[in-house]
Amino acid sequence: DSGVTQTPKHLITATGQRVTLRCSPRSGDLSVYWYQQSLDQGLQFLIQYYNGEERAKGNILERFSAQQFPDLHSELNLSSLELGDSALYFCASSVDDTGPGYTFGSGTRLTVV
Amino acid sequence: EDQVTQSPEALRLQEGESSSLNCSYTVSGLRGLFWYRQDPGKGPEFLFTLYSAGEEKEKERLKATLTKKESFLHITAPKPEDSATYLCAVQASGNTGKLIFGQGTTLQVKP
Numbered sequence: 001d002s003g004v005t006q007t008p009k010h011l012i013t014a015t016g017q018r019v020t021l022r023c024s025p026r027s028g029d030l031s032v033y034w035y036q037q038s039l040d041q042g043l044q045f046l047i048q049y050y051n052g053e054e055r056a057k058g059n060i061l062e063r064f065s066a067q068q069f070p071d072l073h074s075e076l077n078l079s080s081l082e083l084g085d086s087a088l089y090f091c092a093s094s095v096d097d098t099g100p101g102y103t104f105g106s107g108t109r110l111t112v113v
Numbered sequence: 114e115d116q117v118t119q120s121p122e123a124l125r126l127q128e129g130e131s132s133s134l135n136c137s138y139t140v141s142g143l144r145g146l147f148w149y150r151q152d153p154g155k156g157p158e159f160l161f162t163l164y165s166a167g168e169e170k171e172k173e174r175l176k177a178t179l180t181k182k183e184s185f186l187h188i189t190a191p192k193p194e195d196s197a198t199y200l201c202a203v204q205a206s207g208n209t210g211k212l213i214f215g216q217g218t219t220l221q222v223k224p
Contacts, residue, residue, distance in 0.1 A: 004156075031210055033210060033211075042214055042215070042216045042217065043157070043200065043212075043214040044214075045211050045212065045213070048209055048210055048211060055209050055210075056209035056211045090156050090157075092156075094210055096210075097209065097210060098208060098209065101145075101159045101162045102159070104149075104158070104159075105156050106155055106156045107154075107155070
């Protein structure tokens, strides 16, 4: 157990729907990162939050949004889902806002049908 | 544009047969280079961080080295349990923890 908890582990939903992925960071970590892993794109950075504030943004689609709450857990919201959004979504956490070597969770596998 | 390229994409070794994985990178100011191991269906597991050219780090049968343009992950006398995908990532200078990952090398070690 890495200490980073992601729920749910698996999610199957239909196109056009909206889902929420949840992440609890490792105890003491203030930064949360979201990554998407698909077969053709590899691990792609989506967004970083540090102590409740957005710190960095990658190629995150406008249909996707995230936030970090006062208790430091984070949620990634995916809406108007398309087949191409099917992927593994990983959350990672680190002590400060620059990493390094942060800890990943075990991921949420999203399947859009 | 910051970029990471790993080679080969896949590598099959016999148990005990040493080899190296390559990670070439271009980045606007390297803050750190990272190696992760990923098992199927699991999150990446941190292995090493390298910060400057000439630096080396070791862990069991793995040794990571860094030059100004590339990094190598040397695997000495691998065992079947070393089979996994090895990911290389770079962090550019700046005030974020964003990592740019390569596509990975999938290693299979046969007994």
